[in-house]
Amino acid sequence: MSKGLLIDITKCIGCRSCETACKTQNGLPETTDTDLTASTYTRVMEVGNHFVRKMCHHCVNPTCVSVCPVGAMKKTASGPVVYDQDMCIGCRYCMAACPFQIPRYEWNSAFPRVRKCIMCKDRVAGGLPTACAEACPTGATSFGERDDLIREARERIRKEPDKYVNQIYGFNEVGGTGVMFISDVPFEKLGFRVDLLKEPLPELTWNVLEKIPKVVGVGSTLLFGIWWITNRREEVKRAEAEENEKKNDH
Amino acid sequence: MKFRGFSLPKITFWRVMVALFLILGAYALFVRYTQGLGPASHMTDLFPWGLWIGFDILCGVGLAAGGFTVCAVVYIFHIERFRPIIRPTVLTAFLGYSLVIVALMVDLGRPYRIWHALVFWNPHSVMFEVAWCVMLYTTVLSLEFAPIIFEKFGMKRSMKIMHSISIPVVILGVILSTLHQSSLGSLYLIMPSKLHPLWYTPILPVLFFISAVAVGLCMTIFESYLSHRAFRQELESDLLADIGKIAAVVLAVLLVVRLQDIYTRGAVHFLFERTQEAALYWLELLLGIVAPMILFFFKKIRQNRLGLFVGALMVVLGFVMNRLNVSITGMLRGSQTSYFPSFLEIMVTVMIVALGFVIFSQAVRFFPIFAPSQERSQAAFEPGSLKQPALGPLTSHARSRD
Numbered sequence: 001m002s003k004g005l006l007i008d009i010t011k012c013i014g015c016r017s018c019e020t021a022c023k024t025q026n027g028l029p030e031t032t033d034t035d036l037t038a039s040t041y042t043r044v045m046e047v048g049n050h051f052v053r054k055m056c057h058h059c060v061n062p063t064c065v066s067v068c069p070v071g072a073m074k075k076t077a078s079g080p081v082v083y084d085q086d087m088c089i090g091c092r093y094c095m096a097a098c099p100f101q102i103p104r105y106e107w108n109s110a111f112p113r114v115r116k117c118i119m120c121k122d123r124v125a126g127g128l129p130t131a132c133a134e135a136c137p138t139g140a141t142s143f144g145e146r147d148d149l150i151r152e153a154r155e156r157i158r159k160e161p162d163k164y165v166n167q168i169y170g171f172n173e174v175g176g177t178g179v180m181f182i183s184d185v186p187f188e189k190l191g192f193r194v195d196l197l198k199e200p201l202p203e204l205t206w207n208v209l210e211k212i213p214k215v216v217g218v219g220s221t222l223l224f225g226i227w228w229i230t231n232r233r234e235e236v237k238r239a240e241a242e243e244n245e246k247k248n249d250h
Numbered sequence: 251m252k253f254r255g256f257s258l259p260k261i262t263f264w265r266v267m268v269a270l271f272l273i274l275g276a277y278a279l280f281v282r283y284t285q286g287l288g289p290a291s292h293m294t295d296l297f298p299w300g301l302w303i304g305f306d307i308l309c310g311v312g313l314a315a316g317g318f319t320v321c322a323v324v325y326i327f328h329i330e331r332f333r334p335i336i337r338p339t340v341l342t343a344f345l346g347y348s349l350v351i352v353a354l355m356v357d358l359g360r361p362y363r364i365w366h367a368l369v370f371w372n373p374h375s376v377m378f379e380v381a382w383c384v385m386l387y388t389t390v391l392s393l394e395f396a397p398i399i400f401e402k403f404g405m406k407r408s409m410k411i412m413h414s415i416s417i418p419v420v421i422l423g424v425i426l427s428t429l430h431q432s433s434l435g436s437l438y439l440i441m442p443s444k445l446h447p448l449w450y451t452p453i454l455p456v457l458f459f460i461s462a463v464a465v466g467l468c469m470t471i472f473e474s475y476l477s478h479r480a481f482r483q484e485l486e487s488d489l490l491a492d493i494g495k496i497a498a499v500v501l502a503v504l505l506v507v508r509l510q511d512i513y514t515r516g517a518v519h520f521l522f523e524r525t526q527e528a529a530l531y532w533l534e535l536l537l538g539i540v541a542p543m544i545l546f547f548f549k550k551i552r553q554n555r556l557g558l559f560v561g562a563l564m565v566v567l568g569f570v571m572n573r574l575n576v577s578i579t580g581m582l583r584g585s586q587t588s589y590f591p592s593f594l595e596i597m598v599t600v601m602i603v604a605l606g607f608v609i610f611s612q613a614v615r616f617f618p619i620f621a622p623s624q625e626r627s628q629a630a631f632e633p634g635s636l637k638q639p640a641l642g643p644l645t646s647h648a649r650s651r652d
Contacts, residue, residue, distance in 0.1 A: 036295070063440055069377035070363075070370040089366050090359020093377050095298040097440045101585065104295045105359070107288025112359040195443055204439045205376050208432075208455055212379065216425055223326050223421045230328035 002060070003079035003124055004146035004178035005133060006153055007053050009190065010163065011140035014051040016044050021135035025120055038104045041117040042132060047190045050183075053132075053141065056081060056102045056117040057170060058178030059200070060146075064094035064103065066202030072114075079146065079178050080119035088114060099174050099196050119178065146178055153182050175200030268604045275601020278594035282356060292592040297581070301591035304577035305599055306353030308434055309570050310346050311384070312458075315466030317343025317391060318427035325420040331492070334485055335470050337398060337619045338477070342469060344391040345609055347384065349602050356598055376436045383430030390423040398617050432459040438576055444584035447517045448531045449576050453507070460507060464500040465569040467493050468542075471562035475555065477614060485620070491552040494561060498546035501565065505539050527583070530575050538568010 022042045023030065033040040035054070042055040062081045064073045072087040073094055090112060095103045106112035120130040128134070133143035142149065150171060157164040169187050170180035173196045181187070188194045282290035293300040316339035323329050324336055355361040367381040393412065400408045435458030438445050451457070471493055474485045512518060521528055542564040551557035582588060591599075614620060 066372075066374045067377060067440060068372055069375045069381055070366040071372040072370075087363075087366060087370055088360065089363045090361075091357075091377055092298040092359065093375070093437075095295065096444075099441075099443055101296055105298060106286070107293070107295075108286045110284060110286050112286060193443060197442060201440050201442070202374060204442065204452075205436055206374060207452075208436045208439060209374065209376065209379060212429060215429060219425050219428065220421055223322070223424060224417075227326045227328075227417060227421070230326070234328050234330075 001077060002146045002178065003119070003143065004058065004149050004180060005119075005130065006142045006144070006149040007179065007181045008140050008142075008153075008156065009050055009052055009181060009183040009185075011138045012044065012051040012053065013138055013140075014044055014046065015137060017135040017137060018042055018053065018132035018141055019044060021131040022117070025123070025131035026118075036102065036104055036116075038106045038113075038115040040104075041115065045191070050185065050190055052181075052190050052192075054102075055132075055179065056119070057100050057173075058117075058119050059174055060176040060178065061174075061200035061202055063097045063099060063174065063201045066205070067093040067097045069093065076121060076125075078121075078124050080121040080124055081178075082118045082121050083114055083116065085113045097201070099193065099201060146176075146180075149180060153180060157182060172198045174198075268608060271597070271600045271604040274597040275604075278597040278601070279356065281594055282598070287357075287359060290592065290598075291595045292589060293595075294587065294589070296585050296587040297589040299577060299581075300589060301578070301595045301599055302353055302357040304574050305570070306602055307350055307357070308573040308577055310350040310353060310602075311431065311434060312462045312465055312569060312573060313469055313566070314343040314346025314350075315427065315431055315462035316469045317346075317394070317466070318387075318424050319463050319466045320470065321394065321420045322424045325417065326424070331489060334489065334620075335493070338473055338485070338614075339466070339470050340391065340394045341398075341610065341613055341617075341619055342473060344388075344395045345606055345613075347388045347391055349606050350384065351388065352605075353598075353602055376433050376440075380430050380433050380437070383426045383433065387423060387426040387430065390419055390426065393419050394423065398619070402617055427462075428459060431462040432456065434458050435576075441581070441584070444581050445576065446520075446527045446580040446583060447515070448512070448520050448527055449580040451511050451515060453511055454576075457504070457508060457511070460500065460504045461569055461572060464497055464504055465565055467497045467500065468562035468565040471497075471558055472566055473610075475559040475562070477620060478555070480611060481614060487553065487555065490555075490558055491549075494546040494552040494558050497562070497565065498543050501539050501543040501546070505535075505543065508535070508539075527575075527580060530571065530579055534568055534571040534575060537564055538571060539565075542568070 019040070019042055022028070023040075026041060028039045028041065031037065031039055033043065035045075036043050042053060045052045045054050058079060058081045059075075062073065062075050065071075065075050065081060068088075069091060070087050070089055072084045072089075073081060074084070075081050092105060092114070094114060095101075095105060103114050103116045105114055120128070120132075123130060129143035130141075133141045136142075142152070144152070150168060153168045157166055157168075163184050165183050165186055167187065168180050168182055169192055170177035175198070181192070183190060278290055287293060291300055291302075316335075320332060320335050320339045324332050355364070358364060367378060368385075372378050393415075397409055397412050400406075400412065432455035435454035435456075438450070438454055439452065442450055470485070471490050474490055512521070521531065542561040545551045545557065545561040545564070548557075551561065578589065
């Protein structure tokens with residue numbers, strides 16, 4: 001049910017049609033940005049003689065969704081990770097926590113928003129491919145069911161094992177991402193982070209957070225208990241002291 | 251106590267400095283609120299949490315940790331000797347948390363939506379938990395501080411009400427503090443690829459908790475010394491020496507936990523690499539934990555006002571270093587970027603610290619914080635105090651011996 005993108009780095013010719021289509025689709029101003037910005041959701045980066053698209057990876061179990069204190073980031077059933085600008089309080093935890101360092105901020109605004117690719121959620125909901133996939137003339141970016149895209153990627157690697165590196169980036173990085181890449185050179189040479197865990201990152205904090213009810217229950221019982229015991233001791237001590245005083249008086 | 255008539259304050263070096271800090275801070279706030287976070291700070295998309303999170307919030311909350319530690323010791327464990335420290339620490343904690351909230355209102359992109367955290371819940375977010383705990387604990391602290399105000403204005407009935415709810419309030423405070431002091435460490439658990447392995451550990455919440463207890467205790471020594479210098483008001487030296495003793499034990503535990511953790515994670519080799527991180531780690535460990543721990547082990551140093559102060563100061567500095575290492579220096583390499591706070595960022599922080607000093611010194615002058623008095627301990631926010639004789643610092647010794 002979850003949609004995604006497969007980006008075949010060997011097929012990208014750097015025409016930047018995806019960038020233009022993205023700007024039009026999302027009503028973003030034309031810029032001369034050389035990286036992602038608050039008004040550039042995707043950018044074709046030149047790495048050596050390769051072109052690598054940079055954008056939100058739309059994680060299957062997204063870190064940004066997990067960390068947002070107010071739930072302004074959401075993973076939709078159809079795949080896109082979307083942002084509700086009316087809920088966001090601007091803590092920027094999503095940016096600090098994103099393992100791919102994707103979300104951008106409107107640093108020069110008095111009423112700033114987080115900005116990132118939302119995988120054309122309205123188009124996707126209407127059964128259309130994303131604007132970038134539709135615009136791509138070479139098939140470097142293809143849109144579809146995540147499971148189908150994995151099958152397709154495996155098929156391409158199987159057919160031309162000498163050409164492709166035997167890895168689908170995003171298959172299990174941080175538990176899997178909606179946007180996946182295949183390449184003819186190792187991913188670390190293209191600036192991809194290859195030190196990421198293979199498990200979803202939200203589990204790292206949930207392991208701790210789920211213990212909170214226990215801390216509250218056991219902790220308060222223990223503290224009340226200690227207070228009760230030591231309080232009783234104080235009372236006994238006080239009573240004994242009073243008794244002694246009486247004796248001394250006589 | 252009489253109200254002093256208003257007259258122009260004497261011009262001193264520190265007063266001029268404080269005035270300057272407040273003016274520069276106000277200018278920084280003007281820039282931040284009219285032009286956005288970008289022009290006011292050096293934060294970037296690759297480094298969205300800067301000095302305000304690292305110092306104002308992480309250190310602010312930690313330095314205020316004495317509030318819950320001392321309340322637990324006196325109210326729950328009934329170690330009566332420490333009662334005289336309660337007021338200065340509760341005041342520090344209340345002030346600390348209030349200033350943390352001020353800093354948060356500066357750092358949040360949309361501060362006016364802070365109430366969203368109350369309405370739109372995401373229990374999977376550590377930030378959500380921290381937000382709730384800090385809010386509730388600030389309420390608890392205001393309840394713990396209220397009796398001092400009630401006493402000042404002779405509000406007997408309010409004092410009685412406070413007295414009757416004191417134990418549940420204190421226990422709530424201890425639980426909430428345990429949760430959010432540790433959770434500030436949990437904030438970073440989700441960034442394993444960004445935080446340097448010297449600091450990234452699954453037990454970050456435990457380390458944050460233990461170090462908060464240590465620094466909370468040392469802040470009482472620190473403040474008592476400064477109050478002595480400034481207004482000749484301070485705590486009993488025997489009491490402070492005992493706090494030094496407890497702090498030494500907490501520091502020892504912290505040291506063992508940290509070393510064991512770094513060993514079991516197989517991160518020892520990072521300690522001996524020629525990196526900035528390793529140097530900072532050593533400095534933080536030696537200056538902030540080992541050195542003061544050794545100092546506090548010596549009775550002569552514990553009983554020397556200056557020695558005790560130097561030890562406490564080391565713990566405070568080491569603590570600040572640790573929080574900045576976790577939030578800034580330890581994050582730089584993993585974030586593949588650089589960051590150094592802007593002048594305006596530093597000015598906001600300096601302004602907030604200056605505000606803390608000003609309010610603390612005014613509060614000490616106006617409210618019975620340090621001064622021991624018979625009625626005070628009768629009337630304070632203390633269980634059993636209405637029944638038992640006064641337990642001011644003067645009588646505490648006689649009691650502790652029997």
